[in-house]
Amino acid sequence: xxxxxxxxxxxxxxxxxxxxxxxxxxxxxxxxxxxxxxxxxxxxxxxxxxxxxxxxxxxxxxxxxxxxxxxxxxxxxxxxxxxxxxxxxxxxxxxxxxxxxxxxxxxxxxxxxxxxxxxxxxxxxxxxxxxxxxxxxxxxxxxxxxxxxxxxxxxxxxxxxxxxxxxxxxxxxxxxxxxxxxxxxxxxxxxxxxxxxxxxxxxxxxxxxxxxxxxxxxxxxxxxxxxxxxxxxxxxxxxxxxxxxxxxxxxxxxxxxxxxxxxxxxxxxxxxxxxxxxxxxxxxxxxxxxxxxxxxxxxxxxxxxxxxxxxxxxxxxxxxxxxxxxxxxxxxxxxxxxxxxxx
Amino acid sequence: xxxxxxxxxxxxxxxxxxxxxxxxxxxxxxxxxxxxxxxxxxxxxxxxxxxxxxxxxxxxxxxxxxxxxxxxx
Numbered sequence: 001x002x003x004x005x006x007x008x009x010x011x012x013x014x015x016x017x018x019x020x021x022x023x024x025x026x027x028x029x030x031x032x033x034x035x036x037x038x039x040x041x042x043x044x045x046x047x048x049x050x051x052x053x054x055x056x057x058x059x060x061x062x063x064x065x066x067x068x069x070x071x072x073x074x075x076x077x078x079x080x081x082x083x084x085x086x087x088x089x090x091x092x093x094x095x096x097x098x099x100x101x102x103x104x105x106x107x108x109x110x111x112x113x114x115x116x117x118x119x120x121x122x123x124x125x126x127x128x129x130x131x132x133x134x135x136x137x138x139x140x141x142x143x144x145x146x147x148x149x150x151x152x153x154x155x156x157x158x159x160x161x162x163x164x165x166x167x168x169x170x171x172x173x174x175x176x177x178x179x180x181x182x183x184x185x186x187x188x189x190x191x192x193x194x195x196x197x198x199x200x201x202x203x204x205x206x207x208x209x210x211x212x213x214x215x216x217x218x219x220x221x222x223x224x225x226x227x228x229x230x231x232x233x234x235x236x237x238x239x240x241x242x243x244x245x246x247x248x249x250x251x252x253x254x255x256x257x258x259x260x261x262x263x264x265x266x267x268x269x270x271x272x273x274x275x276x277x278x279x280x281x282x283x284x285x286x287x288x289x290x291x292x293x294x295x296x297x298x299x300x301x302x303x304x305x306x307x308x309x310x311x312x313x314x315x316x317x318x319x320x321x322x323x324x325x326x327x328x329x330x331x332x333x334x335x336x337x338x339x340x341x342x343x
Numbered sequence: 344x345x346x347x348x349x350x351x352x353x354x355x356x357x358x359x360x361x362x363x364x365x366x367x368x369x370x371x372x373x374x375x376x377x378x379x380x381x382x383x384x385x386x387x388x389x390x391x392x393x394x395x396x397x398x399x400x401x402x403x404x405x406x407x408x409x410x411x412x413x414x415x416x
Contacts, residue, residue: 119362126369126386127365127369256385259385263385266362270355270399271400277348277352277407282345282410
Protein backbone atom coordinates (compact mmCIF):
# COMPACT_ATOMS: atom_id res chain seq x y z
CA UNK A 1 0.00 0.00 0.00
CA UNK A 2 1.13 3.50 -0.79
CA UNK A 3 2.74 5.09 2.28
CA UNK A 4 0.86 8.36 1.90
CA UNK A 5 -2.42 6.47 1.56
CA UNK A 6 -1.66 4.52 4.75
CA UNK A 7 -0.87 7.70 6.64
CA UNK A 8 -3.98 9.40 5.27
CA UNK A 9 -6.19 6.52 6.39
CA UNK A 10 -4.60 6.58 9.85
CA UNK A 11 -5.08 10.33 10.21
CA UNK A 12 -8.70 10.16 8.99
CA UNK A 13 -9.46 7.27 11.39
CA UNK A 14 -7.88 9.19 14.28
CA UNK A 15 -9.75 12.41 13.49
CA UNK A 16 -13.00 10.46 13.06
CA UNK A 17 -12.39 8.75 16.41
CA UNK A 18 -11.64 12.08 18.12
CA UNK A 19 -14.82 13.63 16.66
CA UNK A 20 -16.90 10.63 17.74
CA UNK A 21 -15.52 10.79 21.29
CA UNK A 22 -16.05 14.56 21.44
CA UNK A 23 -19.66 14.26 20.23
CA UNK A 24 -20.41 11.64 22.92
CA UNK A 25 -18.77 13.81 25.56
CA UNK A 26 -20.61 16.98 24.51
CA UNK A 27 -23.99 15.28 24.14
CA UNK A 28 -24.80 15.77 27.81
CA UNK A 29 -26.26 12.26 27.87
CA UNK A 30 -23.36 10.84 29.92
CA UNK A 31 -23.88 10.84 33.69
CA UNK A 32 -20.19 10.97 34.62
CA UNK A 33 -18.31 13.53 36.68
CA UNK A 34 -15.18 15.25 35.33
CA UNK A 35 -12.69 12.55 36.44
CA UNK A 36 -14.71 9.64 35.11
CA UNK A 37 -15.47 11.52 31.90
CA UNK A 38 -11.72 12.05 31.33
CA UNK A 39 -11.09 8.39 32.09
CA UNK A 40 -13.68 7.36 29.49
CA UNK A 41 -12.22 9.73 26.89
CA UNK A 42 -8.75 8.33 27.51
CA UNK A 43 -9.94 4.69 27.42
CA UNK A 44 -11.90 5.19 24.19
CA UNK A 45 -8.97 7.02 22.59
CA UNK A 46 -6.44 4.23 23.29
CA UNK A 47 -7.12 2.20 20.08
CA UNK A 48 -6.86 5.34 17.95
CA UNK A 49 -3.73 6.49 19.77
CA UNK A 50 -2.03 3.13 19.26
CA UNK A 51 -3.25 2.92 15.64
CA UNK A 52 -1.86 6.34 14.82
CA UNK A 53 1.48 5.44 16.36
CA UNK A 54 1.67 2.13 14.49
CA UNK A 55 0.82 3.85 11.19
CA UNK A 56 3.37 6.60 11.79
CA UNK A 57 6.09 4.09 12.70
CA UNK A 58 5.25 1.85 9.74
CA UNK A 59 5.36 4.73 7.27
CA UNK A 60 8.64 6.01 8.73
CA UNK A 61 10.13 2.51 8.70
CA UNK A 62 9.14 1.96 5.07
CA UNK A 63 10.40 5.42 4.08
CA UNK A 64 13.75 4.77 5.76
CA UNK A 65 14.09 1.56 3.75
CA UNK A 66 13.32 3.34 0.47
CA UNK A 67 15.82 6.10 1.20
CA UNK A 68 18.49 3.51 1.89
CA UNK A 69 17.86 1.76 -1.42
CA UNK A 70 17.95 5.07 -3.31
CA UNK A 71 21.20 6.10 -1.68
CA UNK A 72 22.73 2.74 -2.43
CA UNK A 73 21.70 2.98 -6.06
CA UNK A 74 23.20 6.45 -6.31
CA UNK A 75 26.48 5.73 -4.61
CA UNK A 76 27.28 2.11 -5.36
CA UNK A 77 26.77 -1.06 -3.39
CA UNK A 78 29.71 -0.51 -1.10
CA UNK A 79 28.49 2.79 0.30
CA UNK A 80 24.99 2.28 1.62
CA UNK A 81 25.37 5.30 3.86
CA UNK A 82 25.19 7.48 0.81
CA UNK A 83 26.94 10.76 0.13
CA UNK A 84 28.19 12.77 3.07
CA UNK A 85 25.53 14.91 4.66
CA UNK A 86 26.42 18.42 5.83
CA UNK A 87 27.39 17.39 9.33
CA UNK A 88 29.24 14.31 8.15
CA UNK A 89 31.57 16.60 6.26
CA UNK A 90 32.14 18.48 9.53
CA UNK A 91 33.20 15.27 11.26
CA UNK A 92 29.95 14.08 12.80
CA UNK A 93 28.13 10.78 12.45
CA UNK A 94 24.40 10.28 12.75
CA UNK A 95 23.52 8.22 15.83
CA UNK A 96 19.75 8.69 15.91
CA UNK A 97 17.24 9.43 13.16
CA UNK A 98 15.12 12.57 13.38
CA UNK A 99 12.07 10.42 14.17
CA UNK A 100 13.90 8.72 17.04
CA UNK A 101 14.94 12.08 18.49
CA UNK A 102 11.45 13.57 18.17
CA UNK A 103 9.76 10.48 19.64
CA UNK A 104 12.30 10.29 22.48
CA UNK A 105 11.38 13.82 23.58
CA UNK A 106 7.64 13.28 23.10
CA UNK A 107 7.97 10.16 25.25
CA UNK A 108 10.08 12.07 27.79
CA UNK A 109 7.49 14.86 28.13
CA UNK A 110 4.61 12.36 28.32
CA UNK A 111 6.49 10.19 30.78
CA UNK A 112 7.36 13.08 33.10
CA UNK A 113 3.77 14.39 33.05
CA UNK A 114 2.46 10.91 33.85
CA UNK A 115 5.14 10.29 36.49
CA UNK A 116 4.66 13.55 38.38
CA UNK A 117 0.86 13.29 38.36
CA UNK A 118 1.05 9.58 39.22
CA UNK A 119 3.26 10.26 42.25
CA UNK A 120 0.90 13.12 43.18
CA UNK A 121 -2.12 10.78 43.15
CA UNK A 122 -0.26 8.12 45.11
CA UNK A 123 1.08 10.52 47.75
CA UNK A 124 -2.32 12.15 48.17
CA UNK A 125 -3.73 8.71 48.93
CA UNK A 126 -1.07 7.60 51.39
CA UNK A 127 -0.71 10.96 53.15
CA UNK A 128 -4.49 11.30 53.25
CA UNK A 129 -4.38 15.06 52.66
CA UNK A 130 -6.35 17.55 50.58
CA UNK A 131 -4.69 18.28 47.26
CA UNK A 132 -3.95 21.97 46.64
CA UNK A 133 -4.61 21.23 42.96
CA UNK A 134 -8.08 20.21 41.76
CA UNK A 135 -7.69 16.43 41.42
CA UNK A 136 -9.58 16.04 38.11
CA UNK A 137 -6.90 18.30 36.57
CA UNK A 138 -4.19 16.00 37.95
CA UNK A 139 -5.90 12.97 36.39
CA UNK A 140 -6.40 14.85 33.11
CA UNK A 141 -2.69 15.69 32.87
CA UNK A 142 -1.92 12.06 33.73
CA UNK A 143 -4.03 10.89 30.77
CA UNK A 144 -2.44 13.46 28.46
CA UNK A 145 1.02 12.23 29.47
CA UNK A 146 -0.04 8.60 29.03
CA UNK A 147 -1.41 9.38 25.56
CA UNK A 148 1.86 11.02 24.47
CA UNK A 149 3.76 8.03 25.82
CA UNK A 150 1.48 5.57 24.00
CA UNK A 151 1.92 7.40 20.68
CA UNK A 152 5.71 7.52 21.04
CA UNK A 153 5.99 3.88 22.14
CA UNK A 154 3.74 2.46 19.43
CA UNK A 155 5.49 4.59 16.79
CA UNK A 156 8.95 3.40 17.79
CA UNK A 157 7.99 -0.27 18.14
CA UNK A 158 6.44 -0.22 14.64
CA UNK A 159 9.41 1.72 13.26
CA UNK A 160 11.90 -0.78 14.70
CA UNK A 161 9.93 -3.80 13.48
CA UNK A 162 9.25 -2.48 9.96
CA UNK A 163 12.71 -0.94 9.56
CA UNK A 164 14.39 -4.11 10.86
CA UNK A 165 16.22 -2.08 13.47
CA UNK A 166 18.20 -3.85 16.17
CA UNK A 167 21.12 -3.03 18.38
CA UNK A 168 19.24 -1.79 21.40
CA UNK A 169 19.57 -5.12 23.15
CA UNK A 170 22.31 -7.75 22.75
CA UNK A 171 21.72 -9.91 19.67
CA UNK A 172 21.41 -13.66 20.04
CA UNK A 173 24.73 -15.36 20.63
CA UNK A 174 26.36 -12.16 21.88
CA UNK A 175 24.86 -11.87 25.32
CA UNK A 176 27.97 -13.14 27.12
CA UNK A 177 30.10 -10.72 25.12
CA UNK A 178 27.84 -7.83 26.10
CA UNK A 179 27.85 -8.89 29.75
CA UNK A 180 31.64 -9.08 29.65
CA UNK A 181 31.67 -5.59 28.14
CA UNK A 182 29.35 -4.42 30.92
CA UNK A 183 31.60 -5.92 33.60
CA UNK A 184 34.53 -3.97 32.16
CA UNK A 185 32.51 -0.74 31.90
CA UNK A 186 31.28 -0.83 35.49
CA UNK A 187 33.45 0.44 38.37
CA UNK A 188 35.92 -2.29 39.28
CA UNK A 189 34.26 -3.60 42.49
CA UNK A 190 30.88 -3.86 40.76
CA UNK A 191 32.32 -5.29 37.56
CA UNK A 192 34.34 -7.91 39.44
CA UNK A 193 31.33 -8.93 41.51
CA UNK A 194 29.24 -9.29 38.36
CA UNK A 195 32.01 -11.33 36.71
CA UNK A 196 32.19 -13.69 39.70
CA UNK A 197 28.42 -14.08 39.87
CA UNK A 198 28.07 -14.81 36.14
CA UNK A 199 31.37 -16.65 35.70
CA UNK A 200 32.76 -14.15 33.18
CA UNK A 201 36.38 -14.32 32.09
CA UNK A 202 37.78 -10.89 32.89
CA UNK A 203 41.30 -11.77 31.73
CA UNK A 204 40.20 -11.61 28.13
CA UNK A 205 40.52 -8.34 26.28
CA UNK A 206 37.36 -6.23 26.85
CA UNK A 207 35.17 -6.14 23.74
CA UNK A 208 35.37 -2.75 21.98
CA UNK A 209 32.30 -0.55 22.39
CA UNK A 210 29.77 -0.51 19.57
CA UNK A 211 27.28 2.22 18.73
CA UNK A 212 25.71 1.73 22.15
CA UNK A 213 27.66 1.14 25.33
CA UNK A 214 27.36 -2.23 27.03
CA UNK A 215 25.58 -0.59 29.95
CA UNK A 216 22.96 0.69 27.53
CA UNK A 217 22.43 -2.67 25.80
CA UNK A 218 22.45 -4.90 28.88
CA UNK A 219 21.01 -2.70 31.64
CA UNK A 220 19.48 0.52 30.43
CA UNK A 221 17.43 -0.41 27.35
CA UNK A 222 16.11 -3.76 28.71
CA UNK A 223 15.05 -2.03 31.95
CA UNK A 224 13.21 0.68 30.01
CA UNK A 225 11.49 -1.94 27.84
CA UNK A 226 10.32 -4.07 30.78
CA UNK A 227 9.22 -1.19 33.02
CA UNK A 228 7.54 0.87 30.31
CA UNK A 229 5.81 -2.29 29.05
CA UNK A 230 4.60 -3.09 32.57
CA UNK A 231 3.39 0.42 33.38
CA UNK A 232 1.62 0.66 30.01
CA UNK A 233 -0.09 -2.72 30.27
CA UNK A 234 -1.28 -2.16 33.83
CA UNK A 235 -2.27 1.44 33.04
CA UNK A 236 -4.38 0.34 30.08
CA UNK A 237 -6.06 -2.30 32.27
CA UNK A 238 -6.84 0.33 34.92
CA UNK A 239 -8.14 2.77 32.32
CA UNK A 240 -10.38 0.12 30.78
CA UNK A 241 -12.11 -0.83 34.03
CA UNK A 242 -15.15 1.38 33.39
CA UNK A 243 -15.41 0.33 29.75
CA UNK A 244 -15.07 -3.41 30.29
CA UNK A 245 -15.64 -5.40 33.52
CA UNK A 246 -12.20 -6.28 34.86
CA UNK A 247 -12.09 -8.87 37.70
CA UNK A 248 -11.35 -7.30 41.08
CA UNK A 249 -8.26 -9.41 41.78
CA UNK A 250 -6.77 -8.59 38.42
CA UNK A 251 -7.47 -4.90 38.95
CA UNK A 252 -5.83 -5.01 42.40
CA UNK A 253 -2.69 -6.57 40.94
CA UNK A 254 -2.74 -4.15 38.03
CA UNK A 255 -2.92 -1.21 40.44
CA UNK A 256 -0.15 -2.57 42.66
CA UNK A 257 2.12 -3.33 39.72
CA UNK A 258 1.33 0.06 38.18
CA UNK A 259 2.52 1.79 41.35
CA UNK A 260 5.53 -0.52 41.71
CA UNK A 261 6.58 0.12 38.11
CA UNK A 262 6.06 3.85 38.65
CA UNK A 263 8.45 3.81 41.61
CA UNK A 264 11.00 1.75 39.67
CA UNK A 265 10.64 4.07 36.68
CA UNK A 266 11.28 7.07 38.94
CA UNK A 267 14.53 5.41 40.04
CA UNK A 268 15.35 4.38 36.47
CA UNK A 269 14.89 7.96 35.25
CA UNK A 270 17.36 9.15 37.88
CA UNK A 271 19.80 6.44 36.81
CA UNK A 272 19.34 7.36 33.14
CA UNK A 273 20.08 11.01 33.88
CA UNK A 274 23.04 10.03 36.07
CA UNK A 275 24.48 8.02 33.19
CA UNK A 276 24.12 10.65 30.45
CA UNK A 277 25.06 13.57 32.73
CA UNK A 278 28.53 12.11 33.33
CA UNK A 279 30.98 14.66 31.86
CA UNK A 280 32.69 11.95 29.82
CA UNK A 281 29.38 10.94 28.22
CA UNK A 282 28.17 14.45 27.36
CA UNK A 283 28.08 13.56 23.65
CA UNK A 284 25.52 10.79 24.40
CA UNK A 285 23.22 13.49 25.74
CA UNK A 286 23.79 15.94 22.89
CA UNK A 287 23.32 13.18 20.30
CA UNK A 288 19.77 12.73 21.61
CA UNK A 289 19.15 16.41 20.86
CA UNK A 290 20.86 16.77 17.48
CA UNK A 291 20.92 13.12 16.37
CA UNK A 292 24.65 13.46 15.64
CA UNK A 293 27.82 12.51 17.42
CA UNK A 294 31.35 13.89 16.84
CA UNK A 295 33.51 11.44 14.88
CA UNK A 296 36.45 11.98 17.25
CA UNK A 297 34.27 10.83 20.19
CA UNK A 298 33.22 7.75 18.25
CA UNK A 299 36.84 6.97 17.45
CA UNK A 300 37.84 7.34 21.10
CA UNK A 301 34.86 5.82 22.90
CA UNK A 302 33.08 3.60 20.37
CA UNK A 303 35.99 1.91 18.57
CA UNK A 304 33.97 -1.01 17.15
CA UNK A 305 31.42 1.35 15.63
CA UNK A 306 34.21 3.58 14.30
CA UNK A 307 35.88 0.56 12.71
CA UNK A 308 32.65 -0.48 11.02
CA UNK A 309 32.07 3.00 9.61
CA UNK A 310 35.66 3.20 8.37
CA UNK A 311 35.43 -0.23 6.74
CA UNK A 312 32.24 0.65 4.93
CA UNK A 313 33.56 4.00 3.78
CA UNK A 314 36.77 2.42 2.49
CA UNK A 315 35.05 -0.34 0.51
CA UNK A 316 34.14 1.51 -2.70
CA UNK A 317 37.77 2.62 -3.18
CA UNK A 318 39.36 -0.77 -2.59
CA UNK A 319 36.70 -2.97 -4.13
CA UNK A 320 33.96 -1.02 -5.86
CA UNK A 321 31.80 -4.04 -6.66
CA UNK A 322 32.33 -5.85 -3.39
CA UNK A 323 29.33 -6.60 -1.26
CA UNK A 324 29.11 -4.76 2.06
CA UNK A 325 30.71 -6.33 5.11
CA UNK A 326 27.50 -7.23 6.88
CA UNK A 327 25.90 -9.00 3.92
CA UNK A 328 24.40 -8.28 0.56
CA UNK A 329 21.92 -5.64 1.68
CA UNK A 330 22.47 -4.44 5.21
CA UNK A 331 19.85 -2.08 6.57
CA UNK A 332 20.97 1.50 6.85
CA UNK A 333 20.80 1.13 10.59
CA UNK A 334 23.82 -1.16 10.49
CA UNK A 335 25.84 1.55 8.88
CA UNK A 336 25.03 4.82 10.51
CA UNK A 337 22.93 3.95 13.48
CA UNK A 338 20.93 0.99 14.57
CA UNK A 339 18.06 3.11 15.83
CA UNK A 340 17.40 4.13 12.31
CA UNK A 341 20.36 6.32 11.66
CA UNK A 342 19.00 7.53 8.36
CA UNK A 343 17.97 11.15 8.36
CA UNK B 344 25.27 24.81 28.70
CA UNK B 345 26.60 22.12 31.01
CA UNK B 346 25.95 24.30 34.03
CA UNK B 347 22.34 24.87 32.97
CA UNK B 348 21.78 21.14 32.45
CA UNK B 349 23.44 20.42 35.81
CA UNK B 350 21.18 22.98 37.51
CA UNK B 351 18.07 21.41 35.99
CA UNK B 352 19.35 18.04 37.14
CA UNK B 353 19.79 19.34 40.68
CA UNK B 354 16.25 20.71 40.68
CA UNK B 355 15.01 17.30 39.61
CA UNK B 356 17.08 15.75 42.40
CA UNK B 357 15.47 18.08 44.96
CA UNK B 358 11.95 17.09 43.84
CA UNK B 359 12.88 13.41 44.01
CA UNK B 360 14.46 13.74 47.45
CA UNK B 361 11.24 15.33 48.69
CA UNK B 362 9.23 12.45 47.21
CA UNK B 363 11.65 9.94 48.75
CA UNK B 364 11.28 11.60 52.16
CA UNK B 365 7.49 11.47 51.94
CA UNK B 366 7.62 7.82 50.87
CA UNK B 367 9.86 6.80 53.76
CA UNK B 368 8.06 8.80 56.47
CA UNK B 369 4.69 7.53 55.25
CA UNK B 370 6.02 4.00 55.18
CA UNK B 371 7.06 4.28 58.81
CA UNK B 372 3.77 5.78 59.97
CA UNK B 373 1.52 3.65 62.15
CA UNK B 374 -1.38 4.10 59.74
CA UNK B 375 0.57 2.43 56.95
CA UNK B 376 1.61 -0.48 59.17
CA UNK B 377 -2.07 -1.36 59.42
CA UNK B 378 -2.34 -1.58 55.63
CA UNK B 379 0.02 -4.52 55.45
CA UNK B 380 3.62 -5.41 54.69
CA UNK B 381 3.27 -5.08 50.92
CA UNK B 382 2.16 -1.44 50.97
CA UNK B 383 4.64 -0.56 53.69
CA UNK B 384 7.51 -2.36 51.99
CA UNK B 385 6.74 -0.73 48.67
CA UNK B 386 6.83 2.72 50.22
CA UNK B 387 9.99 2.17 52.24
CA UNK B 388 11.99 0.41 49.54
CA UNK B 389 10.71 2.82 46.89
CA UNK B 390 11.65 5.84 48.97
CA UNK B 391 15.10 4.50 49.73
CA UNK B 392 15.68 3.54 46.09
CA UNK B 393 14.61 6.94 44.77
CA UNK B 394 16.67 8.72 47.45
CA UNK B 395 19.77 6.68 46.64
CA UNK B 396 19.54 7.25 42.88
CA UNK B 397 18.79 10.95 43.47
CA UNK B 398 22.04 11.26 45.42
CA UNK B 399 23.95 9.53 42.61
CA UNK B 400 22.47 12.00 40.14
CA UNK B 401 23.31 14.95 42.42
CA UNK B 402 26.93 13.82 42.47
CA UNK B 403 26.99 13.58 38.68
CA UNK B 404 25.36 17.01 38.30
CA UNK B 405 28.08 18.59 40.42
CA UNK B 406 30.74 16.81 38.34
CA UNK B 407 29.05 18.03 35.15
CA UNK B 408 28.86 21.62 36.39
CA UNK B 409 32.56 21.59 37.24
CA UNK B 410 33.70 19.85 34.06
CA UNK B 411 35.35 21.63 31.16
CA UNK B 412 33.88 21.55 27.69
CA UNK B 413 36.87 20.30 25.69
CA UNK B 414 38.44 17.99 28.21
CA UNK B 415 35.55 15.58 28.42
CA UNK B 416 33.31 15.74 25.36
